[in-house]
Amino acid sequence: MKKVKIHDKTFQLFIPYEKIRASIELMAEKMNKDLADKNPLFICVLNGSFMFAAELFKRIDLINSEISFVKLASYAGEHTTGNVKQLIGLNEKIEGRTVVVLEDIVDSGITIDNIQDQLKKLKPKEVSVATLLLKPDALIKEVELDYVGLEIPNxxxxxxxxxxxxxxxxxIDIYSVVNE
Ligand SMILES: O=P(O)(O)OC[C@H]1O[C@H](OP(=O)(O)OP(=O)(O)O)[C@H](O)[C@@H]1O
Ligand SMILES: Nc1nc2[nH]cnc2c(=O)[nH]1
Structure with a gap:
């Protein structure tokens, strides 16, 4: 079994690239049907989603489609106590657009819930979410996901x-932590 060591942890091969690619191909096929004539704006949430977004977007065969890259920046607002995360880097007009958010993973669901809330305030026509990976047992938010590549354990x-x-x-493959 292929293993890698990063800092103090050991990881073992969990999902080979071929399986990742096959799930993305299926997702792209579905999107090409669902989003035809919709002029979609894909929004890739950095950093983690860059590989997924590249692999997916080159399989989107709709010429009227765009992609943009955003980050969630933490800031301690003057009137807030918690750690608020704000979407930065979005230069496109969202109002009236069909938006597809691209996430690498939905774990607790907190991040995608926050992103959806922020996007909805910008009055898009519709927002859908695509995630390469989902940990169903880790969800603590109720989130609506339109495209899920692979479900994985927690x-x-x-x-x-x-x-x-x-x-x-x-x-290139996905590895999971070995509990030692
Ligand atoms: O469902 P959640 O529990 O909120 O977790 C999912 C988020 O965690 C990761 O981002 P991270 O904050 O690690 O940033 P990164 O993408 O820059 O690595 C991932 O890219 C998702 O955005
Ligand atoms: N690297 C990494 N980031 C995450 N963010 C949320 N869940 C995970 C995970 O399992 N691995």
């Missing part, structure tokens, strides 16, 4: 864009 994973403390994003 274990920490790295690779294919996902990191452990900055490292591991370049792994």
């Amino acid at each position: 274990d920490f994973i790295v690779g294919y864009g996902l990191d452990y403390d900055g490292y591991g994003r370049n792994l």
Whole structure:
């Protein structure tokens, strides 16, 4: 079994690239049907989603489609106590658009819930969400997901864009942590 060590943790091969690619191909096929004539704007949530977004977007055969890249920035607002995360980097007009958010993983669902709330305030025509990975047992938010690549157990994973403390994003396969 292929293993990698990152910092203090060992990870073992969990999802080979071929399986990741096949799930993205299916997703793209469905999107090409669902989004025809909709002039979709794909929004890739950095950092983790960059590989998924690239693999998916080159399979979208709708010429009237755009992609944009955003980040969630933490800031401690003057009137807030918690850690608020604000969507930054969105330069396109969202009002009236068909938006498709691209996430690498939905775990607790907190991030995607927050993103959906922020986007809806910008009055899009519709917002759908595509995630490569979903941990159904980890969800603490009720989220509506339109496209899910693969469902996985509630274990920490790295690779294919996902990191452990900055490292591991370049792994072509997905690895899961070995509990030692
Ligand atoms: O469903 P949740 O529990 O909210 O977790 C999902 C989020 O966690 C990861 O982002 P992270 O904050 O690690 O940032 P990164 O993409 O820059 O690595 C991932 O890219 C999702 O955005
Ligand atoms: N790298 C990584 N980031 C995450 N963000 C939410 N869940 C995960 C996970 O399992 N691995």
